[in-house]
Amino acid sequence: MPTAAGGGGVADGVLPEDPIAELIAATARADRSAFRTLYDAAGAKLFGICVRILKDRSEAEDAVQEVFTRVWLNARRFDRTRGRGMTWLIAIARNHAIDRLRARPARTAGAEEAAEIPDRQPGPEASAVAAGEARRIADCFATLDEGRADAIRGAYLSGLSYDDLSRRHGVPLNTMRSWLRRGLQSLKECLEA
Amino acid sequence: MTEATGHMPERDALAAEYVLGTLPLAERLTAEALIESDATFRALVEDWQTRLAPLAEDYEDVTPPPGLFRKVESRLFPEPEPQRRAGWVWGALTGLALALVAAVVISLTLAPQAPLVATLTGEGQTLTVAARYDAAGKELIVERTAGPAAEADKDYELWLIPAGKSAVSIGLVREATLAIPVEALPPGTTLAITLEPRGGSPTGVATGPLLVAGVIGG
Known part of the structure; x- marks a missing residue:
């Protein structure tokens, strides 16, 4: 079983391998068997993302089908010099799931349910190849105040909107937005320091 | 506690918020259009994807159903x-x-066996349209694979939007399958369907809501 989580592959102190990136490159060459291997390696991760964000298994099934359709159609746009394969896949899955979530009519389920789901599961420090990066981001999160760190984590993982967050924290939407933007800015400065 | 020392440029902030996912749909669509049309913005988005990627470790795997x-x-x-x-x-x-x-x-x-070049989908839409392109015959074949036909007094109007150019109407999708002569369909071209009055947009510019869209990969 390929370890697909987050980065995939093992570094061993040399150049980080990126088997997912290899599979995406092969998919771009219309290699259907590589596409299937890619699904086997990343399907559970991407389905997990869709389930977590959409909180609806059947919609998540539709979403993940669309995600893999886009992976096949857009594989040639993947540029491995710009990032890891799994990062690219995760972006496609999150973007599609969040677009679906935002397109839902008014307020069905969402913020309330999301608030019940703990966003603070084991931190990113447990990763394999991305251990260094993960430690850096964990360190940088530790420099943020806890509310802001939680808001960023909750938004990223569960797809909380500014609307959800402002209700959750009881502050006006624009206040929430500038507060969170300052958090993102601090994070960026810390990561680039 | 660290506090940001300066303001993020607006574009960088938008890229960060897009990746984080907090924006309402309209602003997400703006960001997605910028990703397609503006390489600088696309690079900002990719940087944020990389920066925030370690957070994705917290997503738990869920085995998808067989099939x-x-x-x-x-x-x-x-x-x-x-x-x-x-x-x-x-x-x-x-x-x-x-x-x-x-x-x-x-x-x-x-x-129907011409290669699939895009799947047109839209948020909240059951309508799904597969687009195939027969490069030899220079023919675009669109097939409504899911969702209802347009209501009696409406039409689904199909638009071709070359990268960075404005939309051109190329047909009305009334039947389940429609073949349209199209000279070329380079990657980055968008295909989109809007809901228009019967007979199509009276102005030649889309007037109705965007239902589904897809971008030619490549």
Whole structure:
């Protein structure tokens, strides 16, 4: 079983391998068997993302089908010099799931349910190849105040909107937005320091 | 506690918020259009994806139901049509007239096998349209694979939007399948369907809501 989580592959102190990136490159060459291997390696991760964000298994099934359709159609746009394969896949899955979530009519389920789901599961420090990066981001999160760190984590993982967050924290939407933007800015400065 | 020392430029903030996912749909769509049209913005988005990627470690794997990949495959790689063999047999019977008939049969049955170039979907839409492009025949074939036909007094109008250019109407999708002569379909071209009054947009510019869209990969 390929370890697909987050980065995939093992570094061993040399150049980080990126088997997912290899599979995406092969998919771009219309290699259907590589596409299937890619699904086997990343399907559970991407389905997990869709389930977590959409909180609806059947919609998540539709979403993940669309995600893999886009992976096949857009594989040639993947540029491995710009990032890891799994990062690219995760972006496609999150973007599609969040677009679906935002397109839902008014307020069905969402913020309330999301608030019940703990966003603070084991931190990113447990990763394999991305251990260094993960430690850096964990360190940088530790420099943020806890509310802001939680808001960023909750938004990223569960797809909380500014609307959800402002209700959750009881502050006006624009206040929430500038507060969170300052958090993102601090994070960026810390990561680039 | 660290506090940001300066303001993020607006574009960088938008990229961060897009990746984080907090924006309302309209602003997400703006960001997605910028990703397609503006390489600098796209790079900002990629930087934020990389920066925030370690957070994705917290997503737990959920095993998808069996058969899901099969559905993806059947969407992307439809089985050859059974009539194809019939066309082949007729062709083998020779005779100019029969060969002509066979050519028609083959072209009709080959059309759905032109490679899939985009799936047009929209948020909250059951309508799904598969777009295939037969590069040799220079023909775009669109097929409504899910969702209802337009209501009696409306039409689905199909638009072709070359990267960085404005939309051109190329047809009304009334039947389940529609073939349209299209000279070229380079990667980055967007296909979109809007809901218009019966007969299509009266102005030549989309007036109704955008239902589904897809971008040609490549």
